[in-house]
Structures are given as structure tokens and as C-alpha cells.
Amino acid sequence: MHRFVAVLLWTVCIVAWALPVAAFPADERPLNIVLIGWDGARRDRVRECLERNQLPNLKRLSSEGRLVAIDILRTTDTKSGWAQILTGYSPEITGVFSNSRYRSIPKGYTVFERLESHFGPEGIVTIAAIAKKDNLGAGPGEPYFHAKGAMDLFVNGLGTSARVVEAALEQIRKNRWKRFFLFVHFAETDYAGHRHGEDSKAYSEALGAADEATGRIIGELRNLGLYEKTLVYVTADHGFDVGRTSHDDAPFVFLATNDRAVMRRGERSDIAPTILHRFGVDTGIIRPPITGQALTEPFASPLR
Numbered sequence: 001m002h003r004f005v006a007v008l009l010w011t012v013c014i015v016a017w018a019l020p021v022a023a024f025p026a027d028e029r030p031l032n033i034v035l036i037g038w039d040g041a042r043r044d045r046v047r048e049c050l051e052r053n054q055l056p057n058l059k060r061l062s063s064e065g066r067l068v069a070i071d072i073l074r075t076t077d078t079k080s081g082w083a084q085i086l087t088g089y090s091p092e093i094t095g096v097f098s099n100s101r102y103r104s105i106p107k108g109y110t111v112f113e114r115l116e117s118h119f120g121p122e123g124i125v126t127i128a129a130i131a132k133k134d135n136l137g138a139g140p141g142e143p144y145f146h147a148k149g150a151m152d153l154f155v156n157g158l159g160t161s162a163r164v165v166e167a168a169l170e171q172i173r174k175n176r177w178k179r180f181f182l183f184v185h186f187a188e189t190d191y192a193g194h195r196h197g198e199d200s201k202a203y204s205e206a207l208g209a210a211d212e213a214t215g216r217i218i219g220e221l222r223n224l225g226l227y228e229k230t231l232v233y234v235t236a237d238h239g240f241d242v243g244r245t246s247h248d249d250a251p252f253v254f255l256a257t258n259d260r261a262v263m264r265r266g267e268r269s270d271i272a273p274t275i276l277h278r279f280g281v282d283t284g285i286i287r288p289p290i291t292g293q294a295l296t297e298p299f300a301s302p303l304r
Contacts, residue, residue, distance in 0.1 A: 080099075108150075
């Protein structure tokens with residue numbers, strides 16, 4: 001009898017996990033937002049892996065919301081890429097033009113600082129768990145020098161996705177009763193591309209590993225009952241040159257999300273204003289004006 005009950009409960013759990021989760025309402029504000037970065041993930045390879053069912057977590061996430069193209073109009077490298085994604089500004093404003101030409105992003109310009117200012121220090125927890133160190137640095141003169149001091153936690157140089165995931169899960173559990181914005185950065189895809197090329201088996205396997213790591217984070221949000229009030233965005237800073245180990249001209253990436261309010265494709269600088277807009281921040285009053293535009297609103301041509 002006890003064995004029958006145990007089997008029945010296990011079956012119920014499996015069925016419940018397999019059932020589709022109700023999509024996040026497009027007109028509802030989230031309590032939390034998680035931004036996950038797959039460093040160096042080329043759009044076409046991601047789509048191919050999705051078609052082969054090798055990225056089940058990304059597929060499920062986007063089936064609940066959207067999968068849109070993100071194109072890059074500027075330098076396709078890590079420093080400039082994440083600076084645009086995490087501020088919404090062009091390099092002329094942040095001063096981060098490339099991996100070799102950069103400065104500290106001006107104080108208050110990152111999405112972390114904007115959210116701290118909007119909600120107040122006690123109103124939100126801002127966290128970054130980052131694989132790389134040099135290109136997402138926070139020392140004097142490095143891009144996130146000012147942002148780190150305003151955040152609840154900024155940790156970089158974690159290296160492997162396993163260490164990044166553990167840091168992220170620890171913070172999710174610790175702050176489960178609070179509002180939080182969490183940035184998670186995985187680097188294995190970029191490493192595999194540089195070592196083996198974007199058309200290699202190792203590169204596709206690295207995409208699969210990033211998907212698995214992403215699934216662990218989403219799984220924890222589900223386990224804690226947070227997923228239904230959390231928006232998740234997965235994106236990349238740059239792609240890779242076709243068939244090569246470089247990303248000199250690699251402007252094609254993506255955004256996958258459970259956010260049904262996302263309505264269009266865009267650029268890297270559109271991601272920060274999307275996050276701010278979904279959190280209820282009036283981006284129209286921000287000065288200097290943000291370069292990007294929220295993907296949850298129709299594109300409006302900038303004034304010339």
C-alpha cells in the first residue's frame with residue numbers, strides 16, 4: 001500500500017512538472033527579473049540547436065513568451081556588448097567602445113543603479129554572478145567600478161557555469177522573500193568558440209551546457225514558487241564569425257523570454273530599457289536619454 005502511494009505521488013509530480021506553466025501576463029508587472037547571458041552565442045547556431053531539441057529549457061522559456069532577433073550595430077565584443085545591454089546606452093555615453101578602449105561607466109547609468117534609485121535600497125536586491133573577470137571588471141577604471149558600490153552583490157571571475165549557478169541559486173534562496181534583479185553570466189560558449197570554432201561540436205555542446213545551467217536557475221525559481229512572478233530574459237553580447245574562432249563581425253544574437261509583452265526584434269541597447277519599463281520605471285525622464293527603446297513598445301524612429 002505504501003509503495004502504491006509513493007508511486008502515485010511520484011507520478012503526480014512528474015505530470016505536474018510536464019504540464020505547461022501559465023504564461024506571464026503581458027500587462028502585469030513582475031516581482032523579480034532574471035537576466036541570463038550566454039556569452040558569444042550566435043543566433044543561427046542557437047536556432048539550429050533549438051530545432052534539434054538540444055536546448056529544451058530555452059525552448060520552453062520562449063514558448064511561454066517570445067524569441068526575437070537582436071542585431072548589433074556596434075563592436076561585437078564582450079566589454080562593449082554587456083555595457084550596452086546593462087545600461088541601454090551607446091558607447092559614446094558609457095565610454096565603453098571595445099575590449100581595449102573603455103572607462104568606468106558613469107555613476108548611476110547601469111540598470112542595477114537605476115533600479116536601486118527607483119525602489120530605494122530596501123526595495124530591491126541587485127545581484128550579478130559573472131563568469132568572466134577582465135571584460136566585466138569592477139576595479140578602478142573598469143566598466144562596473146561605480147555600479148559595484150551601489151549593488152547588493154557583484155561577483156565576477158567565477159569561471160565555470162557550475163560556480164556561477166551555485167552563486168545564483170544561493171542568492172535566489174537568500175532573497176526569495178524580497179524583490180530582486182539578478183544578472184547571471186555564462187562564458188563556456190565563448191570559450192568553446194574561440195578554441196574550436198562556432199561550427200564545432202564543442203560549440204554546440206557549450207550551448208547545451210548553457211541551456212542546462214539556465215534550466216537549473218529556472219527550476220529553482222519554480223521550486224520556490226517564484227517563477228510565476230519572475231520574468232526571465234536570456235541573451236548574448238555577440239555572436240561568432242561563421243566557421244571561425246573569432247567574432248570580429250558577429251552581429252547576430254537573440255533574446256528568449258517568458259515575457260509575452262515583448263513585441264519586436266531590436267538591438268542590444270533595447271534590453272536595459274525593457275527591464276526598466278517592466279519594473280515600472282519611467283524611462284522617458286531618465287537623463288541623459290537612454291539610447292535603446294523597450295522591446296515591449298513599438299519602435300519609434302529617433303529624432304534627428
